[in-house]
Amino acid sequence: MDTDLRGTRAVGGSSFAGAEMKAAPPSPDSFWVRYGWLLAAVWIIFLIYPINAIVASDMDLTRSLVAYGAIGSFAAIYLVGFYKFSGQMGRTPSAQVYLYFALLVGVALGTIPLIGVNVYSFGPFIISFSAYLMSVRWMWWTSGVTLGSAIAVALVGNLFDELIFLICLLVVLIIANAVNATLIRRSIAADALHQDFTILSEQDRMARDVHDVLGHSLTAVSLKAELAERLLDTDIEKAREELQQIRALTVEALDSIRATVGGLRRTTLEEELRLTREALRDAGLATMVVGNAEKIDVVRSHALSWILRESVTNVLRHAHAASCWITITDEALSIEDDGDSLSGSSEGHGIRGMRERARLAGAELSIGESSHGGTKVAVRWN
Structure with missing residues (x-):
C-alpha cells in the first residue's frame, strides 16, 4: 500500500536521522540529584560521638584542636562529596568519587591516635558514601570491613561495653542503607527508562511525520513531473507552469520537514482539505x-x-481511481475512492501510522471496501 520511508529508525539503537540514542542519565530535576546532599547532611548529627569522646578525654588543647579539625574536615569532605556526585548515582563512579572516598577513610584512620575506638563513629558515614555514591559491591565491602573490624576489636580488646552501641548502630544503618540505596537506584533506573521511552516515542512520531510529509509531496511531484513531460511537446507554457508548481512543492516539503523535525508543524484539517483538493484536481x-x-x-x-x-x-499512488469522496461529520471522517480495492493487501507503515494517530486522538480507524468499488478509510470518535 505504501513505501517505507522510515529506514532511519533503528531497533535497539533507536537512531533517527543519524542521531544515536544513549541510555539516559538521571534527570537533573529528580529529587535525589537536587536534594541528595541535604539527606546526607541529616546524618552529620552522629558526629556528636567522636566530639563527645574528645570532650570526655584528657588530651591537651593542641591535640583537641587537631581532633576537632579532623572531624570538621571529614564532615566537609562528606557533604561536598554528596553535593558534587549525588547526580551520578546509578552510573559507574568517576575517579573523583574514589578520591573523596579515600580521603574520608584516610581522615578517619588518622584520628585513631586521638579518639581510639571511637573512630568507628565515622563508619556510618563511610558506609553511606559507598552505598549511595559508589556501588552495591563497594557498600557491602565497606560494611563488612567496618562491622567485622569493630567486632574483632571488641572481642580482642574486651571492649564490648564501649563498642556495643556503635556495633548495633552499624548493623541498623547497613540494613537501612542497603534498602534505601536499592530503592533509589530502582527509582533512577525507572526515570532513565521513562526518558528513553519518551525519546523513542518522539523519534517514532517524527518518523511518522517525515514519512507522511515526504510520501504526499513526492507523490505530487512525481505526478506533476509526468504531466510536465507529456506537455513539453504540446503546451510548453503549461509544462513550465507544472515545473514551477513542482518547485513550490519541493520548497513546501522542505519547510514541512524542518518544522516537523523541530516539533513545530501542526497542520489543521481545514488546511489539509485545501491541499487535498489541489492535489486531487x-x-x-x-x-x-x-x-x-x-x-x-x-x-x-x-x-x-x-x-x-x-x-x-495512497489514493493517488496506488488506487488508479477516477474519483474521491471526502465526508466530515461531528463524529467521523471518511475517504473513499472508486479505484482498486485494498482487499487482501498487507498493512504497511502508513496504515499502522494512521491507526496510531487515530488511537492517540481518541478515535478508531477502519479500512474496508467502498460502495463506489474502491477503498474506504473511516475514522470515528465519540
Whole structure:
C-alpha cells in the first residue's frame, strides 16, 4: 500500500536521522540529584560521638584542636562529596568519587591516635558514601570491613561495653542503607527508562511525520513531473507552469520537514482539505467534499489532517481511481475512492501510522471496501 520511508529508525539503537540514542542519565530535576546532599547532611548529627569522646578525654588543647579539625574536615569532605556526585548515582563512579572516598577513610584512620575506638563513629558515614555514591559491591565491602573490624576489636580488646552501641548502630544503618540505596537506584533506573521511552516515542512520531510529509509531496511531484513531460511537446507554457508548481512543492516539503523535525508543524484539517483538493484536481480526479472541519478540536484536527494526507496519498499512488469522496461529520471522517480495492493487501507503515494517530486522538480507524468499488478509510470518535 505504501513505501517505507522510515529506514532511519533503528531497533535497539533507536537512531533517527543519524542521531544515536544513549541510555539516559538521571534527570537533573529528580529529587535525589537536587536534594541528595541535604539527606546526607541529616546524618552529620552522629558526629556528636567522636566530639563527645574528645570532650570526655584528657588530651591537651593542641591535640583537641587537631581532633576537632579532623572531624570538621571529614564532615566537609562528606557533604561536598554528596553535593558534587549525588547526580551520578546509578552510573559507574568517576575517579573523583574514589578520591573523596579515600580521603574520608584516610581522615578517619588518622584520628585513631586521638579518639581510639571511637573512630568507628565515622563508619556510618563511610558506609553511606559507598552505598549511595559508589556501588552495591563497594557498600557491602565497606560494611563488612567496618562491622567485622569493630567486632574483632571488641572481642580482642574486651571492649564490648564501649563498642556495643556503635556495633548495633552499624548493623541498623547497613540494613537501612542497603534498602534505601536499592530503592533509589530502582527509582533512577525507572526515570532513565521513562526518558528513553519518551525519546523513542518522539523519534517514532517524527518518523511518522517525515514519512507522511515526504510520501504526499513526492507523490505530487512525481505526478506533476509526468504531466510536465507529456506537455513539453504540446503546451510548453503549461509544462513550465507544472515545473514551477513542482518547485513550490519541493520548497513546501522542505519547510514541512524542518518544522516537523523541530516539533513545530501542526497542520489543521481545514488546511489539509485545501491541499487535498489541489492535489486531487492536479491529478485529474473528480473530488467531492461533504461537511466542514470548523468544529473539530485542535488535537483531533492535527491527527485527522495526517490521516487525510496519508489516505489521499495512497489514493493517488496506488488506487488508479477516477474519483474521491471526502465526508466530515461531528463524529467521523471518511475517504473513499472508486479505484482498486485494498482487499487482501498487507498493512504497511502508513496504515499502522494512521491507526496510531487515530488511537492517540481518541478515535478508531477502519479500512474496508467502498460502495463506489474502491477503498474506504473511516475514522470515528465519540
